[in-house]
Amino acid sequence: MSTIVNGSAQPNPPGYPHPNPCISFWLQGTRSSQLIGHRTTDKLPETADVVIIGSGISGAAVAYFLLTGPNPPEKVVMLEAREACHGATGRNGGHCRPDCYRGYKGYKNHFGKEQALKILRNEMDTLNLVTEVIDKEGIDCDFWRGRSFDIAMDKECREFFHTSLQEFIADGGPTEGIVEWIGDQEEARKRTRTSKAVAAAEFPAASLWPYKLVKHLLLLCIGKHGLNLQTNTPARSVSQTEGGWSIHTDRGDIKTEKVVYASNAFTPTLLPEFLGRIAPYRGQCSAIIPTKPFSGKNIMTHTFSHRWGLNDFDYTIQRPKDGIIIHGGGRWKVPIELLVGHTDDSEKLPVLTEHLNGFMKENLEGWGEEALGEGLLVDWTGIMGYTPEAVPYVGAVHGKPGAFITAGHSGHGMARTMTCSRGIAALLRGESYESTGLPECFQPTPERLNSSKITVEQLWCEADKTGIPLMH
Template sequence: MDASPGYPQPNPSLSFWLQNARNSSLLGHRTTAALPTSTDITIVGSGLSGAAIAYFLLTGPNPPARVSLLEAREVCDGATGRNGGHCRPDCYRNYTHYKAIFGREQALKIIQNEMDTLALMGEIIAKEHIECDFWRDIAPDVPMDQPVADYLAASYQEFVDDGGPVEGIVEQILDQDEARRATRCPAATSAYRFPAGSLYPYKLVAHLLTLCIEKHGLNLQTRTPVRAVVSRTGGWTVQTDRGEFETGKVVYATNAFTATLLPEFRGHIWPFKGQCAAVVPPAAYAGSNMLTHTYGLAYGDYLIQRPSDGVIIFGGARRVMPVEKLLGNTDDCACYPEMTRALRDALPRYFAGWSAEAVDEGLVYDWSGIMGYTTEGIPYVGELHDKPAAFVCAGHHGHGMARIMTCAKGLAAVIQGATWASTGLPECFQPTRERLAAPAQAVVHNIGKQDVVGRAEGPA
């Protein structure tokens, strides 16, 4: 499990988002025919982390003159382009887990950061007039058995007892009948509602990158895997199959594949395979009967129903596979039939009145993607302690949409010389010497929406 994750597969599956972006001008994009001879800053990876870091660098104060972004495959072809389109902060759920590892102060900061991320996401989308189907809603967590309900109740209570903000943010529905009525889930044991959102992730990334290219001179090079980054006096030499060039600073936005170029992350950032599906709902969940919220369901499943077309994006089903088949797996070319069946069968069981599906209704397509899980369930963000002018933003733990925007903004400021304290980010996100020296462990358990690699404190 501590082996190098290697490189992204050359012929991956196409997600719902990528299927519907075949007209993108960024497919195969290379801003210049040849690689630059030198740059001020080079970003490796073109998912939301890479795109947002480029955006905040180039639109911030004293922007660097020459920024390059290298992508091994196509733009947004990794975890961001394969996720569930869910922008869903954790408003209480994993508090107990974080507190056990990092203490009360940091646990509260981790939860607050996710609320800040949702707000910043909405702010940037509005400021830049980004058409990415962004939708704000009040989303429920829906436990469907007593162990999950007990875990969520305990975490909620500990969060409240420690001064965590819930007034006007989290609505707790403990009456079982009311929870079932409010969620349309006949097996609900309770529910927790809080702010969330959804969007079309590829469109967000494509807009940010296009803006950076057209207005701020970003040099984007797709189909250019980085094979090595070698220290030199005053910076780094970036080596690719198309040649090499010099850069003053380098940023690794490589998520599950970070340990390929940075071996010190082996055993700390783990590839983890997930699956997601596009579902055409029956009439009972279409038109005026559509779901009005996004959901976290039962045992790690989650969904959004897109207001623009009514298609449900539904992900999860990890519990049907042995962990060993998912952890360390970098194959996003194919899906596991067992997970496909679980995704197909779940919604009729979860939701009341999900009638028999007509021709072309139900699950119409599913795909796989590779997430970057970490031992503690939080990302690595900051300057590498033993590599001056090298920075990382990776290991978002299948929860990047609720973390990346603030992480990218903070990291861009740090790259430009700001202090960590000025970013407002949790100190525990930093890739410190102590954090990377800690023994690696890979225990996977499930808390609410997300599987967590770390200590097994939640319901299995």
């Protein structure tokens, strides 16, 4: 939301996470978790070597790579405003879906060819790193790796997909054995089981139970590497002290030499220079019980994204383990003023519930009538953090020694956060940004922070103007 100051709209600080959020499908299924209400020590430590603010996949992965890497610090404390992993990570679609071509043209227009290629390469690197960590640590999180379809639902989207793919290929982007273009309409409809498809592209993707991944990483770090997790302890403010930072909470203050902001949409509350640079964005997702034609041997073999034009899209993942379909989207069904700037994840928008409830029968060929117990099981709300360029802020915070950020993942965090967090761990150890392998354009440079701010009215316009699609 924004406030009018001297005739112009100014974004408001996001405040703090809502104390009583709704419960997602993922969180409903993990109510026995030993992380609920967890505090490693009854009393908040007075000092730490590193404090991580946020316990979603970004914060958990920073802790994991830092504590399992060389020369780990002795005292790492993680502060979480609510329960562990009850923010965006515990509410997303569990869709680890790299952009293998789609955003290339827009990124190139904005950042140049070299950075655009790095952005897309980083997403495949992330998918591979997620796979590696899950295999190495034996994490039971329903991980499944396969293929996905981008489905163009109109001619404008078909043109957008195809031209971006062709430009990516022309600039040397890797597509052989990775991206398959399906330009024939009938073939696209048959393969995607989507009656209104115009064209499609197929490429790698994966899915998982996000809370279970984060839970495993946090318990590993707590049990074997000394992480001190303090839930229900919101960081209210951070002030600079001699030799470090003092983080103020309702339970006292904690002093640290280094602090990591893994607080995504809520980051501008603690780092005002990011106000308007990271905009909260409320989305809605659902779990759906499939009809018989989409059950058993007829389960969907791919994950999906149906897209109209540049920025209207839904995404769909059918879980191989139980057949439940995770489906999110419909954001264009409501005025943008009801989405951007809102941080209340305790309520749902009825219009979006109606959209999620009807999407399958309206768009998937042969869905059929829903028997009692089939169809919409539950839907929920989550708060994302968007940036105008649709890339995150990852790196050292300018002018604040010992402060680091990984936030603003723009609804695309599962395809980016793991490598970003590994990079932050390297920076905490004193390594160079170049050593992280991350795109340089992710850095929170003064130039990025001094560019125009986001208002409610501008977010979609920024995406259309740059040609960078809002992701999934």
